[in-house]
Amino acid sequence: MQLIGRDAETGVLEEFLGRVRAGESHAFALVGESGAGKTALLQHIAERASGCLVVRVEGVQPEADLAFAGLYQLLTQLPVRFDQLPAAHREALRTAAGMRPGSLNWLAISLAVRHILFAASDKQPLICLVDDEQWLDHASVHVLAFTARRLGTRPVGLVFASREPSSEIAGLPFLKLNGLTDSAARALLDSTLAAPVDPAVRDRIIADAHGNPLAILDIPDEPLGGFALPLVTKDEWHLDTLPDETRRLMQVAAADFVGDPVLVWRAADKLGIAARAANPAIEAGLLELDTLVRFRHPAMRRAAYWSATLPQRQEIHQALGDVTDQRTDPDRRAWHHAHATPGPQEAIAAELERCTVRAQSRGGLSAAAAFLERAAILTPEPAQRARRLFAAAAAKHDAGARNQALELVAAALAGPLSAGERAKAEQLRDQLRTATSLMDEVRRAVEAGGNTDEVCIESVLEAWRGVEPTTADDYAKAVLYNGIGRHDAARDAALRALHTPLVITELAEAAARTGHFDLVKALPDPVGDWASGIQARIDALLTEGAQADAHHRDSITYLDRTHVRIELARAHLLYGEWLRREHRRIDARAQLRTALEIFTSMGAEAFSTRAQRELRATGETARKRTQPNHNTLTAQETQVAQLARDGLSNPEIGTRLFISPRTVQYHLRKVFAKLDITSRTQLDRVMLG
Template sequence: MLGRRSERAVLDRLLSDVRAGVSRVLVVRGEAGVGKSALLGYATESAAGLRILRAVGVQSEMELAFAALHQLCVPLLDRMDQLPEPQRRALATVFGLAPGPAPDRFMVGLAVLSLISDLAENEPALVVVDDAQWLDTATAQTLGFVARRLDADAVGVLFGAREVGIELHGLPELELDGLPDDEARALLGSAVGFLLDEPIRDRLVAETGGNPLALLELPRGLTATQLAGGFGLHGGQGLPGRIEQSFIRQADALPAPTRQLLLVAAAEPVGDPVLVRRAADQLGIETAFAEIDGLLSLGERVTFRHPLVRSALYGSASAAERRAAHLALAEATDSSSDPDRRAWHLAAAAIGPDEDVAIELERSADRAQARGGFAAAAAFWQRAVALTRNPARRTDRALAGAQASLQAGAFRTALALLATAEAGTLDALGRARVDQLRAEAAFAQQRGRDAPGLLLRAAQTFESLDVRLARDTYLDAWSAALFAGRLAGAVGLREVSRAAATAPRPDTAPRASDVLLDGLSLVIAGERDRAVPLLTRAATAFGGPDITVEEVLRWGWLATAAAATAWDFESCVATATRQVEIARGAGALAVLAVGVNVLGQVVALAGDFAEASSLRAEADAVREATGTHVLPYGALVLSALRGRADHAFPLVEDTIARATAEGQGTAAQYARWAKAVILNALGRHDEALLWATSAGEDTPELFVSSWALSELVEAAARSGRPREAAAALARLQEKTANTDELWGRGLEARARALVHEGDDAERAYGQAIELLASTRLRPDLARAHLLYGEWLRRQSRRGDARTQLRTAYDMFATIGMEAFADRARRELQATGETVRRRADASSAREELTPQERQIALLVRDGLSNPEVGARLFLSPRTVEWHLRKIFDKLSISSRRQLRDALPAAEAATR
């Protein structure tokens, strides 16, 4: 701790804050030997009254999924029964405690967050993770996730790392530099033991940069003459390399059996003394080792004095020596209890291609994938590829490794393995799989223009190989093309639909997904009369109990789009709700990122802005946690109907910019429709006309275009352009002609009333109100009352107008449609009625932050703290902390009082 007064003060403050119930996170970063481990040790020794959880990254364990996380969580496993079921299931699966499908890695993170938060309920905790640069990917992702979400937990998290990887990027850092010159000279003097000439001493201090380990280790074993000759001036090695050379010199002075034993210990990542002894027996090494020249000590675990000792010993050994050590460790490892480490040692011992070892690595990859360790699975597959001589098997393994890499989010690795597969012998199925995986990579990184063409090519290749797989891939291609919209490249919805319509059909009874594909393809082909019954049938099936979980997770959101195209709002509600419920239960967060956006649109269209706001918050939380590229569809619909221009217009502009850059044309279409709605609400109909026209012409087959046509009719009619209004009405009527659904018929009647005059207009308004009143679509019903009231006022029927306008105003104000409410209020005033503006929100609500408001709404709806935390990726204790602040701001004292305390605009309107 020489010269580390300020750094110790930082750690002392961190520990003090944790004892006071405040979470703190710190990454202690610096080069090898600069003193990170010493500072982490200081913190641990100073952490009286705190529960300590430890983990250490080990370089040779980086390919074993959740290896370091297991170190950390072993003391907490007895608390697993207290976790919510999806979290408990996820953690049990990754630790091999129970069988099950591979869990979403973010669900694992949420489980660990809950475990640590639960621990901190009774006593503050300190999590210490050293050598974080060597954490396995799965553990690094999990701990980075946890560290960002311990807002109100009495937990400190300390990382020691040479470099900060992407998983820990952005966390608070304490960068360690070398010691100041005076302290460095003092430390060097304590290590040398004899008087150094001042120029030589200063040169060593300068060369080491004050690195404490270098100052202690570099002079070790050197004579005064060697030091006086200017040690360190020669050679081009960096400082870590020179420190390693010091350790190597110490090892070289030891007997050959002892050096061999040190190498075995360096090659064994777990630090298991029994395993090291067994491997030593395999090699015929008889030396004992309680401690070897200060390089290694034996206690409950085999421990090197510094991680550089391990890397120095391993790196300086010959390839033959390393292979012998790994082979001995493989033979000493129990194949039944630890088959994956045995396979890894066998792979490291292999001289060249070895099919038996490659098969073992395959099995390890399968086990890792089953636990959700996709990065580890990819590493096993990569090594298996390197050991495979047979070209066909090499290609198959490269494709499997690419798939695992995609699931791990390692896109560069996936593309490299795909290149390996393409360099080999590919049959038709293999070529199709390459196209499919490249498309998945493109779609996962950016849901834009590149994926549809790749998926279409794969689907066409699959046709002659597997008809069912071909149809599934066509549906995936349609999904990708829907995201791309008009920004698709050479392949868009028309090209995919045309190819799917002529593709072979399965011999078995069609599944719901087959019906969905047929219906969507017919819509794009312009055959709505044939498409609508199929879309309704498919949407009903996806919202029902007989559909498989896999189909719902994969295409549930697309079934909601089919229901919207067929104007079947009840199926929209059912399919969107079912997908979100299944995705939440399964912990399928990538699916949930899309699902909550879709469900958010549905509930906003029903006028339930409170639920839509909660879903928007959940969508934001999922997107932030997972890094998915799903643009804010639900937020756009909510903002459009709410009508707060100062909030909505920046969202529209940002969405258009991002969608254009990423090739997500449908998101840009949503944004243009949203702006048209707001401009109509504000009475700026000339401007609304431009935006509605653009949205209506953009991918005209889609349901968003139908919504835009409704806005276009209103904007054109209200801005004195009857010809344009009539043309838009005709197009809307084409889209509603083949439906008996009240939604479509109601919007058509409302639009017809705007274009017609006299009794025809009045009858159409009456029809619109009657039809929409029988649906959940309260915002559309309120707009029908508004338009009818405006028409009546222009007919000088002020008494009748007041009735309609008062109904519209009350509905808008209750729902929270602020811009439309202002428009209705102005119209009422024009009839001679005095209207007081309703407060759209109480001052108390305005004091709540967006996150506090969403927590309040979820708690009001009966969710427990763990359930709210699971939705918003917060620990239960953090939810409770927010609740205390919410209660204080709303001047209430219990959860039961939330319903009355929240303003009417936030009340449920289901």
């Protein structure tokens, strides 16, 4: 991880590591408020400590009262030979662990721990990183602090990160983590922003954050042109103890996303709030009102905003809109007025729509989308409203907010659109549905593999779509490279992602395709249809001839019973590829076509390209790749529909086309949707030929 603006601190840490490596013990405390970057710095040490044994202990709030919980964490990571400990030490530890009755002998326990640390540092320098010391149980702190003061000349380093170091740690040398400088804070903010941000809003975010990295990273990635309402938050800051007028002033300040004191004062004045109302908030350190309006913490701004009732918020936005300059800031004025009105009003909606372009230049696509959405909501006339809803949907789509786009386009289609607009809206809806269904598929695929936490679904989605993931998620990369057929790159990525159990499937394919059969691993516990299907695939990749054939078919059978269509499609693809290499071209085509259709219907671009390439290699003339068109049937769907019309059951059709009954069912569902019918008896009526 790249730390920004911590050169001085990392310099100190390097020196610390140098001293420990040179055989000089050292212990110190890393002190800073929540979010200051303590854990990040500990991580930095761990990454730099090559050649050292690094152990980590973390204080966790619920265990703060559990005596020796921290020591237990520490000792389980060290190579302790209890039989080699002096008897007194051994007994003391057993008492501490509750394995033996008796009163605690603190000195013996501490010496035992020191003994163990020293023994562990015999072969290589030892680094102990203790995080969140403020939550470490007192017994462990006591012992560790004792040890830290008596390390002598051994290569042992101890670091305690803490918000508020306990008195026992307080005596150690300490490194205080202050806020980042403004320029570092800006660099950190810029590193996280996807859309352009109005410089004024950027300044305000930096000001509120007071250099706290977490506060900077914690900003909503909603329209950052300042065209977003603060995130809803639970009221952690007790504003209700403040005088009424003071609280109202804070609400006004919170609603002004730019943090312009002139504007805030003028709006306050309009609302009859006297200037002196600021004093209690300023005295309590909650608010600063000088060249910029700053809150003590971004969460405080959110709390202030949402402490107002809806009518109060509308009143505040009205005042802020009124005092905003129409000539220099028309978009911000329109935005405030749009949040002041309790119901639809054409004049305001039209003004918002006019300001969209300007809002976009300030806050990017998502700001433009927010403007259009609000404009649509405020539009009284149905046709106009439907048109704006569609424009908003398109903008949300461009801004990457798929679900919201889908909701808006559905709302637009429910209204009176012109024929041309309707066609466009339907096209957008279909496109969005495809993407959404892929998203669901990816989630299912990941869940079937049992891990949901470690995998960044968005990155994996990108990979399935054939797009280079924006994050450095190696699992997603393995999926992408397998998809586009760069198996060597997929193999390397998969090897870097071994901590993700799901990667086994990617590794198997990539390694087998590049001839590194030794790297293919079996699933640890292939229970259930998904795991059995994947294991069968792995077996298929490792075998030849009739055995491989049987494994491929098993894999399809198992995966067909799951809801993970994307893996089913891959099973068809792999089988098809295998069949082609066995020169069974006709069989291969059926498999590859099935795979291609599932991939295409989901928008799994990379894999559909691969399936298409394979299909072409079987001699089939390639069809032009199109977006799924909901009016025309694909070749496979036509075949299925014809057989269904001719009275064949799903299993019969499956046998004919060499696909499973469930896949037949899947094709039929799509046929019905495209032809707008509900049962196979209607096929006769709508199908010719």
